[in-house]
Amino acid sequence: VDGTFLTHALQQKIHVKEQLPKMLEGRTTPMVTGCVLAELRSLGERALGAAIIAKGYYRIKCGHEDPISA
Numbered sequence: 001v002d003g004t005f006l007t008h009a010l011q012q013k014i015h016v017k018e019q020l021p022k023m024l025e026g027r028t029t030p031m032v033t034g035c036v037l038a039e040l041r042s043l044g045e046r047a048l049g050a051a052i053i054a055k056g057y058y059r060i061k062c063g064h065e066d067p068i069s070a
Contacts, residue, residue, distance in 0.1 A: 002039075003040045031058045033062040
């Protein structure tokens, strides 16, 4: 998932880990990349809650040496 998705889900009080399997009708594993975490950190206070939630998701490695923003 990306930072924008997490930020909007948090604003709408949607629990992504709980709702995603229901919407997709199957098992899901929310994942983020280092770039997503860097993007959320760069947004500061506005995205602090989303950044905290993202830290609890499975982290996958992206192909970037340095984090890039969306």
